[in-house]
Amino acid sequence: MTALGVSAPGVGEIREVGAAAFAWLSAHRDDFALGEDALTLDGHVDATWKPLGELAQTCASVRAHTRPTDPLHARAADLLRFAWQQTGRGELFLRLQRLEPFATYPLEIYSVFAAAGLRHAGYEAAAATTARTRSWRLTEQDPTRRLGVLKAERRSGIHRPERTEQALRRTWLGGLPEPWTFERSSGYALTHVVFHLTDWGRTPAGVPADLAAYLAHWLPPWLDTCLDAGMWDLSCELLVVAASLPDPADPVALGHAWTRIARAQHDSGALPEQDHGDGPGADREPDFLRCYHSTLMAAFAAAQTLKCLAGEGFADSDAAYTGQGVPG
Numbered sequence: 001m002t003a004l005g006v007s008a009p010g011v012g013e014i015r016e017v018g019a020a021a022f023a024w025l026s027a028h029r030d031d032f033a034l035g036e037d038a039l040t041l042d043g044h045v046d047a048t049w050k051p052l053g054e055l056a057q058t059c060a061s062v063r064a065h066t067r068p069t070d071p072l073h074a075r076a077a078d079l080l081r082f083a084w085q086q087t088g089r090g091e092l093f094l095r096l097q098r099l100e101p102f103a104t105y106p107l108e109i110y111s112v113f114a115a116a117g118l119r120h121a122g123y124e125a126a127a128a129t130t131a132r133t134r135s136w137r138l139t140e141q142d143p144t145r146r147l148g149v150l151k152a153e154r155r156s157g158i159h160r161p162e163r164t165e166q167a168l169r170r171t172w173l174g175g176l177p178e179p180w181t182f183e184r185s186s187g188y189a190l191t192h193v194v195f196h197l198t199d200w201g202r203t204p205a206g207v208p209a210d211l212a213a214y215l216a217h218w219l220p221p222w223l224d225t226c227l228d229a230g231m232w233d234l235s236c237e238l239l240v241v242a243a244s245l246p247d248p249a250d251p252v253a254l255g256h257a258w259t260r261i262a263r264a265q266h267d268s269g270a271l272p273e274q275d276h277g278d279g280p281g282a283d284r285e286p287d288f289l290r291c292y293h294s295t296l297m298a299a300f301a302a303a304q305t306l307k308c309l310a311g312e313g314f315a316d317s318d319a320a321y322t323g324q325g326v327p328g
Contacts, residue, residue, distance in 0.1 A: 010255045011309060015072075017262050018302025021295045022075040024269030025055070029079060031288045034086050039095055045105060051292055053109035056083040058296040060116045061200045062303040072303055084113055090120025097126045102135055104149050111155035115199075124156055131158045143170035144189045147196045168193065173211060179218045184234065187222065190215075191237040194244055201244040201304045212246050220250060227260050230275025235261065236297035243301070243308035254305060261298060271298045 032055045037043035062076035087093060090113065096106040107127050113119070130136050131153060137160070141149065147167045153160065168174040173190040194215070197206040207215070219242055226235040239257060242249035265271045272286045273294040285291075 010251075010258065011306065013262050014258050014302050014305055014309075017258065017265055018072055018299050018306070020265060020269035021271065021299035021302065022072060022079075022269070024295055025079060025292075025299065026075060027268075028288060028292070029082055031292070032083070032086070034092070039092065039099065041099060047289065049105060049109055051289075052083055052086055053105075053112060054293060054296055056080060056109070056112045056116075057200065058300045059083065060112055061202075061300055063116075064202060065303045065307045072299075076299075076303075080116060084118050087113070090118065090123055093120060093123040094126060097123060097130070101126075101130050102139065104139070104141075104145075104152070107156060108148060108152045111152035114157075115155045127156060128158050131160065137162075143167050143174070144172075144192050144196075147171065147193060151196045151199070164197075168197070168208075173215075176210065176214050179222075182218070182222050182225070184231070187226065187234050188237065191234070191241050194241045198244045201240060201307075204244055204246045207244075207246060209246075215241065215245060216247060216249075223257055227257060230264070231273075232261060232264050232271050232275065233273040233294035233297055236271070236294060236301040239301040240297065240304050243304040248308060248311075251309070254309075258305070261301075265298065269295065271295045 032052050034048055034052060038048040059076040059080040063073055063080060066073035066076070084090075087110075090110070093106050093110045096103070100106070110120070110123060110127070114124075147164065150162060150164055150167060171189060171193050172186045173193045177186070194207060195201075197208075197211075198204055199206065219238060223235060223238045223242070226238060235257065239254070239261075242254060261271070264275065266285060268285050270286050270291045271294045272291050
């Protein structure tokens with residue numbers, strides 16, 4: 001039995017989902033590579049920088065939540081190195097800064113690497129200069145995005161007086177809304193609020209007590225709703241949240257959810273974002289853009305859940321990552 005009372009077969013099932021997801025991600029690493037359009041003004045950010053940034057965030061998180069001897073840790077570290085190399089070890093962020101000085105997505109993605117100890121001094125200096133302008137401070141963003149930008153600034157060494165609490169209480173989750181108003185968009189908003197508050201699961205104590213109590217009560221029925229609808233991507237994000245709260249989530253609910261996720265996962269390890277009736281194990285693998293994010297979230301949720309079930313913390317800090325074979 002584990003710390004939360006989940007049987008060994010349940011833990012094995014979760015680990016198998018995570019391992020299969022990482023096998024697919026490793027096999028498809030070239031699909032995350034930046035193409036020539038990554039530095040053009042009319043380039044499609046959602047098909048270039050966004051997948052690479054999400055790969056980096058997931059791998060940095062999994063690396064932090066697993067022991068160095070864990071195969072998931074090795075897979076995550078390898079893919080994080082790949083992602084950093086794709087950015088020219090940070091040089092491409094400086095070029096992006098010159099092309100789009102007031103865009104926030106380069107800093108948001110760069111901050112993932114910075115938190116893992118992978119930094120580019122020239123980009124940080126340029127970004128800090130931009131962040132001192134009134135235009136940067138007054139950019140209109142929804143509260144959840146603002147929370148993420150503030151987190152990205154701090155990760156990158158930029159500090160300004162705007163407080164996280166002010167942005168938090170303007171988010172859907174921060175307002176403790178009527179639980180029956182939960183739907184897809186609010187679901188993704190609340191998961192990202194928790195990601196930002198906990199630094200992607202590293203610091204559960206970052207969730208205020210009233211939000212933690214609210215989520216402990218309502219997360220299980222919301223998760224069941226998403227699972228019933230075949231919303232595998234959002235379900236995995238909710239599983240990350242369940243494993244990132246100050247108090248452990250219900251192990252029975254976690255086990256039930258993971259059984260359904262495992263059934264939805266394709267033989268290749270890919271997890272579709274949404275159940276479209278194709279069925280697991282189908283010969284035709286889902287299109288990359290329709291499954292890469294949900295597969296990343298399956299890998300992340302598996303690692304975070306295993307850590308939560310074991311009741312362990314890991315001393316392997318992101319700040320030490322620069323010594324692990326990443327080209328400088």
